[in-house]
Amino acid sequence: MNSRIVMEATWISFLSGMVMALFLGMMQTVTGHQVYTLLLNVDYIPIMKEYHFPESIEVLFHLIVSVILCIILAIIYSKSERIPKKRIIYFSLIVNVVIGLLLYPTTSFSERTPSITSISAWFWWTVAHVIIGVLVGILLRSRIK
DSSP states (O other): OOHHHHHHHHHHHHHHHHHHHHHHHHHHHHHOOOHHHHHHOOTTSTTGGGSOOOHHHHHHHHHHHHHHHHHHHHHHHHHOSSSOGGGHHHHHHHHHHHHHHHHGGGGGGOSSSOOTTOHHHHHHHHHHHHHHHHHHHHHHHHHOO
């Protein structure tokens, strides 16, 4: 594994992870939909749900997941001959939206998060993943390969 790729992906993931947290925090403040709470929620993880973590630790958990996913995405991109440089934005967008769609149902495991049937919360959650997918794709295209 190339250490430069790991370092670049880590930087990209911290930046994009913070953008996502700030965006969803702002949307939660403006709309009242608990989408930032959903981003930081760990109630669906058996051992984790027993503890109440401060917001800073929950953000750290989000960033750790962001780093892992971005490193995997960067490695796939750097090793793939099938993803041309101009297509990484689309690839990243699709991956991030799929992850968002797969994670949204975890909202049903917590009293703190939006209802699984909340169209508005689902909309802002998906918009955040679209924004981050494009941002990560642009940064990967400019920094990796």
